Amino acid sequence: xxxxxxxxEFMFESGQLDYxxxxxxxxxxxxxxxxxxxxxxxxxxNVRQVVRAPQSNLRxxxxxxxxxxxxxxxxxxxxxxxQGAAEHNxxxxxxxxxxxxxxxxRILGPSRSQExxxxxxxxxxxFGKYVDPKKIRxxxxxxxxxxxxxxxxxxxxxYGQNLAAAPNEFAIANVIALVIGELNQKPAPExxxxxxxxxxxxxxxxxxxxxxxxxxxxxxxxxxxKIAIKKDGYIETFLVxxxxxxxxxxxxxxxxxxxxxxxxTHYDPWGLExxxxxxxxxxxxxxxYLYNSKEAIGHLGIELYDYGARMYDPVIGRWSVVDxxxxxxxxxxxxxxxxxxxNPIRYNDPDGRCPECEENVIDPTDGQSYxxxxxxxxTFGNGEWTRQGGMLxxxxxxxxxxxxxxxxxxxxxxAAQDAWNxxxxxxxxxxxxxxxxxxxxxxxVGGGTSLEANWxxxxxxxxxxxxxxxxxxxxxxxxxxxxxxxxxxxxxGPVNEISRSMLQTSIGDGQATIWGSGGVAAGGKIGxxxxxxxTDGGYGIVGGQLNIGAGLPAGPLPANAAGGVSxxxxxxxxxxxxx
Amino acid sequence: xxxxxxxGIFIIILLVPIGIWMQMQGKERGRRxxxxxxxxxxxxxxxxxxxxxxxxxxxxxDGREFVFYPFTDQDLNEGNIFNYTAEKxxxxxxxxYSDTLYLIKNDKKLAYTFxxx
Numbered sequence: 259x260x261x262x263x264x265x266x267e268f269m270f271e272s273g274q275l276d277y278x279x280x281x282x283x284x285x286x287x288x289x290x291x292x293x294x295x296x297x298x299x300x301x302x303x304n305v306r307q308v309v310r311a312p313q314s315n316l317r318x319x320x321x322x323x324x325x326x327x328x329x330x331x332x333x334x335x336x337x338x339x340x341q342g343a344a345e346h347n348x349x350x351x352x353x354x355x356x357x358x359x360x361x362x363x364r365i366l367g368p369s370r371s372q373e374x375x376x377x378x379x380x381x382x383x384x385f386g387k388y389v390d391p392k393k394i395r396x397x398x399x400x401x402x403x404x405x406x407x408x409x410x411x412x413x414x415x416x417y418g419q420n421l422a423a424a425p426n427e428f429a430i431a432n433v434i435a436l437v438i439g440e441l442n443q444k445p446a447p448e449x450x451x452x453x454x455x456x457x458x459x460x461x462x463x464x465x466x467x468x469x470x471x472x473x474x475x476x477x478x479x480x481x482x483x484k485i486a487i488k489k490d491g492y493i494e495t496f497l498v499x500x501x502x503x504x505x506x507x508x509x510x511x512x513x514x515x516x517x518x519x520x521x522x523t524h525y526d527p528w529g530l531e532x533x534x535x536x537x538x539x540x541x542x543x544x545x546x547y548l549y550n551s552k553e554a555i556g557h558l559g560i561e562l563y564d565y566g567a568r569m570y571d572p573v574i575g576r577w578s579v580v581d582x583x584x585x586x587x588x589x590x591x592x593x594x595x596x597x598x599x600x601n602p603i604r605y606n607d608p609d610g611r612c613p614e615c616e617e618n619v620i621d622p623t624d625g626q627s628y629x630x631x632x633x634x635x636x637t638f639g640n641g642e643w644t645r646q647g648g649m650l651x652x653x654x655x656x657x658x659x660x661x662x663x664x665x666x667x668x669x670x671x672x673a674a675q676d677a678w679n680x681x682x683x684x685x686x687x688x689x690x691x692x693x694x695x696x697x698x699x700x701x702x703v704g705g706g707t708s709l710e711a712n713w714x715x716x717x718x719x720x721x722x723x724x725x726x727x728x729x730x731x732x733x734x735x736x737x738x739x740x741x742x743x744x745x746x747x748x749x750x751g752p753v754n755e756i757s758r759s760m761l762q763t764s765i766g767d768g769q770a771t772i773w774g775s776g777g778v779a780a781g782g783k784i785g786x787x788x789x790x791x792x793t794d795g796g797y798g799i800v801g802g803q804l805n806i807g808a809g810l811p812a813g814p815l816p817a818n819a820a821g822g823v824s825x826x827x828x829x830x831x832x833x834x835x836x837x
Numbered sequence: 838x839x840x841x842x843x844x845g846i847f848i849i850i851l852l853v854p855i856g857i858w859m860q861m862q863g864k865e866r867g868r869r870x871x872x873x874x875x876x877x878x879x880x881x882x883x884x885x886x887x888x889x890x891x892x893x894x895x896x897x898x899d900g901r902e903f904v905f906y907p908f909t910d911q912d913l914n915e916g917n918i919f920n921y922t923a924e925k926x927x928x929x930x931x932x933x934y935s936d937t938l939y940l941i942k943n944d945k946k947l948a949y950t951f952x953x954x
Contacts, residue, residue, distance in 0.1 A: 625944075702844065718909040719918055735845020754908065755952060759888045759920055767890045769863070772856045774849030792860035794867030794890045795906070795952060819845035821852050828888065834921040 277543065283308070286543045295520070295545060302606040303551040304529075308521035310542075319368045319510040321354040332370060333510070339367045339497075346506035348385040348478055356507040358449065358499035368510050369496030374455070375540040377517035378487040382495050384451050384510040385478040386470045388503055446472045449499035451481045451510075457491040467498075470505065478508075490540055523548055527602045529563065529572035550606040565610030570597060583611040614645070679716060679753045688746035689716045689756055690801075696729070697740040698775075700820045705732040708743060714833075717756030723832035725761055729771075733822020737775060739783045739809030747789075751797030758833065760799060763791055763826045770823040775805065780816040783809025789824075866890070870904040871954040877903065879931040879938070886923045892952075893920050897929070906952035907938065914940070914947040922947065 263270045267279050277286040283296040298307040319333045321340050330336045341357035348355070356367040374380065452467035468481040485493070495512055499505040520539040524532040529549035538544060546554045549572060552563040562569040568577045576595045584594035589612055598605045598613055605613035614634060622638040629635050636643040677683060696708025708731075711724040749756050763769050769792065777785015789801040812818050870890070881897040888894070892906040907919040914922075919940065923929070928941040940947045 700845075718911075718916070733845075734848045737845070755906070757891070757906070757909070758918065759893065760891045762888045762891065764888075768866070769890060770859070772852040772859075774845075774852060776845070776849075790856045792856060792863045794863040794870065794892070794904075795954070796860075796864040796867070798856075798860055819849070821845055821848035823852075831921070834918070 279547065284545065284547070286545075288543055293542070297545070297547065297551070299551060302602075304523075304525060304606075305545070305548050305551055306523060307519050308545045309518055310516070310520045312516050312518050314513060314515045316511060316513045317370060317372075319356070319370075320349045320352060321356055321368070321508060322349055322352040323354060333368045334370070335366055335368050335496075339364055341506075343506060346387055346508070348508035354508075356497060356510070358497065358505050358507065359502060360500055361502035365498060365500060367497030367499070367507055369494065370510075370512050371492060371494050372512065372514070373492050374487045374490070374514065375516070376487060376490050377520075377537065377539050379515045379517075380453075380485040380487060380493060381482065381513045381515075382451060382453060382485070382511065383480060383482040383513075384497060385480050385508050386449060386451070386474050386497075386505060387476070387478045387507075388447050388449065388470065388474055388505045390475045446470050446474060447499060447501040447503040447505055449497075449501065449503075449505040449507075451483065451497055451507075452495070453483065453485065454494045455485070455487070455489075455491065456494070457489045460491075463489065463491075474505075521545055525549055525572075528575035528597070529570070529602070530575075531572070565607060567610035570607075570610065575602070577610065581611060583615060586612055586615050588612065588615050684716070684748055684753075687715065689749050689753075690714055690745075690747040690761070690799075692727075692743070692745040692747075692803075694745075695740075695742050695807075698731070698737045698820070700733050700735055700737045700822070702736070703732075703734050704737075704820075705730065705822075706737075707731070710743065710745070712761050714756065714758050714761070716753050718754060719756070719758045719833070721758075721833040725758060725831040725833065726829045727761055727826050728829055729824050729826045731773065731822055731824035733773070733820045735818070735820030735822075736812045737809070737818045737820035739777075739779060739785075739805070739807060739818070741783060741785070741805035741807030741809070743787075743803045743805050745787075745801060745803035747791075747799050747801035749793075749797060749799050751793075751795055755795060755797075758828075758831060760793070761826065762828050763824070765825050769793075770825060771801075772821075772823050774819075774821040775803075776817070776819040777805060777809065778816055779809035779811045779818045781808065781811075783807055783818075785809070785818070863890075868954045871952070874903040874905045874951070875953070876933055877901070877931065878933040879903075879929055881929060883923055883925055883927045883929060885925060886920060888920055893923075895923070895929070905938075907949040908951060910950070913937075914949055917947055919949055 260272050269276045269279065275287045277284045283294070285292040285294050293310060296309045297305045298309060299305055317332045319329050319336060321329070321336065323340070326336065336356075339356040339358060340354050342353050343355050343357060344353040346355045346357075347353050358364045358367045447470065450467040450469040452465070454462055454465040456462055466483065466485075468483050470479060470481065473479040487493075497507050497510060517539055519537070520542055521544070522537040524535040525548075526532060531548070546556060548554050549563055550565070552565050552570070555562045555564055555569070561573060562571055562578070567582055568579055570577055575597055577597055581589065581594040583589060589599075592599065598607055607613050622643075624639050625637065627635055627637045634645050636645055638644075690712055692710040692712045694708055694710025696706055698704070698706030700706070708729045710727050710729065712727055713722065713724050714720050749760060763771050771789050771791040773787055773789040775785055775787035777783055779785070783805065785805045787803040787805060789803075791799040791801070793799060809818060867890070879897070881899045881901070884896040884898050886893060886895050889904050892904055894902065894904050896902045909916055909918050922942065923940055924942070929938060930941065931938040936950055936953070938949045938951065940949060
């Protein structure tokens with residue numbers, strides 16, 4: 259039976275140091291050394307991942323006799339395949355290799371079987387070499403020197419007596435080229451480094467091999483394979499030569515590296531672990547600090563979290579005993595068994611008594627702040643503390659019962675606002691009105707300018723204080739006049755979107771107002787101008803102006819008409835000055 | 838001269854489809870501006886503010902520039918129009934996909950929601 263004890267931050271199991279806990283993680287004592295772990299936490303302190311420096315284990319079969327005892331424990335078939343062959347050795351200062359030749363009963367070379375964990379990465383590697391006895395470089399000249407060409411010609415000539423036509427020189431040259439090609443393409447022996455992965459029930463789920471290529475002909479070729487391990491189980495690695503050719507292997511190595519993330523935990527909002535989504539690397543001490551960074555008492559056979567003052571059961575999302583601070587003013591209306599003020603997404607609980615009960619600042623002043631033990635920032639203002647932190651934006655709702663007079667006032671105000679913003683009211687009283695003056699000089703083409711005072715009558719930026727704007731226009735048609743302009747405009751979208759920025763239309767932003775005007779002119783002028791200004795919100799602004807002043811007629815016809823585009827810029831906004 | 842009047846009337850008629858086309862372009866542009874701004878994580882200082890596209894064009898000290906349409910509101914920002922309130926060196930903070938931009942001006946923290954497209 260195990261027993262557990264703690265002395266401050268030192269945790270003991272059966273009298274032996276187990277680990278040292280601290281704010282950022284812990285130092286686990288494993289195999290007479292500390293393994294340092296860092297906890298990745300979310301905003302409530304829930305430990306999501308445990309990170310460690312990855313551990314690597316390298317096993318090498320050098321084949322050298324002085325390492326025989328150690329290597330024969332780590333690998334099989336070391337002794338059976340060892341051969342002294344200094345010219346094929348790859349170990350610095352060594353001379354022994356693994357010599358394989360199927361005809362000599364040496365099919366299987368050194369092999370290793372070892373346990374693996376999900377998350378491991380394995381790298382296996384070896385140097386391999388074979389000797390090609392045909393070291394002579396073949397070419398047509400070689401054939402001429404050795405007399406092989408004459409032999410082939412003679413043979414083909416004898417063969418040709420049975421054919422319709424005798425062999426010619428071109429045909430013979432082609433045959434020699436084919437023979438050379440065939441000899442030079444002699445494949446490397448079927449020798450390889452192989453691996454097989456088995457799960458914990460010994461079911462084979464993956465296997466592979468890296469075959470020696472022609473690069474290994476007369477010199478060492480390094481074979482390397484990297485494998486990501488997806489299941490707990492074990493791996494078999496081995497060297498094979500299936501042929502009767504001599505193959506030498508040396509420096510067979512198996513390196514296993516553990517993962518950086520050794521533990522990943524997912525929870526439901528109340529802290530119940532969702533094990534199907536999580537991950538736990540095997541063979542190490544499991545971190546018990548999980549939900550709210552509290553210790554899970556799993557080793558006692560019950561799934562409870564130790565918060566200090568009480569034990570919390572994530573299965574039912576409740577405390578096992580009554581709250582010692584149940585009569586605190588902040589908790590007086592709550593069940594003494596309920597946890598995290600019934601909002602585990604927003605609150606944790608530092609010690610099992612109250613998520614955020616203490617206000618430990620004496621005589622606070624406006625704007626003063628403190629951080630609660632629950633980790634949230636509080637700011638003092640208007641005689642009370644307001645929570646600032648947290649993942650979710652807080653909405654403060656203040657309930658207040660209005661008097662009958664106030665009620666009437668609010669209702670009247672709302673009704674008046676509704677009426678003012680109704681489509682009917684907007685049709686009669688526009689969103690924008692303007693008064694100003696300007697002149698236009700268009701005869702076929704031309705332009706004009708004007709200066710106006712504008713009032714925004716609706717929306718959150720409505721004001722009786724005007725904005726002074728100037729408008730420049732270009733167009734075509736005929737309109738030569740100087741007029742006083744009284745205008746109106748309506749935004750076609752909702753009232754709350756109306757802003758004073760809508761008074762400005764800049765060609766620099768790719769925007770323009772399109773307008774058309776017409777009127778009666780015979781010395782004096784009276785006319786109207788219609789306009790439409792597209793906006794980026796999907797709704798435009800429709801406007802109209804009454805133009806009264808002086809204007810020239812279009813010849814005998816006492817009228818004028820023109821159309822074009824214009825820009826408007828705010829020169830000065832009296833409302834801005836007020837703010 | 839009569840011909841000039843006809844030209845004027847012709848131009849007015851011609852401007853109608855141009856206006857429709859401009860409106861469609863503007864809508865698409867507004868959507869693009871909104872997506873850029875809405876998805877942005879902002880924790881920077883203002884370099885400049887101007888009226889842009891009938892809304893707000895805000896250039897930040899980190900080199901980014903956004904166009905958006907902040908709402909003026911008595912409760913959230915004390916009725917301060919963003920374009921007239923925000924100045925160079927003021928801090929602006931917004932989480933990615935948050936519906937609120939905070940303007941921190943001296944000791945004052947003003948919240949602005951904005952038009953969604």
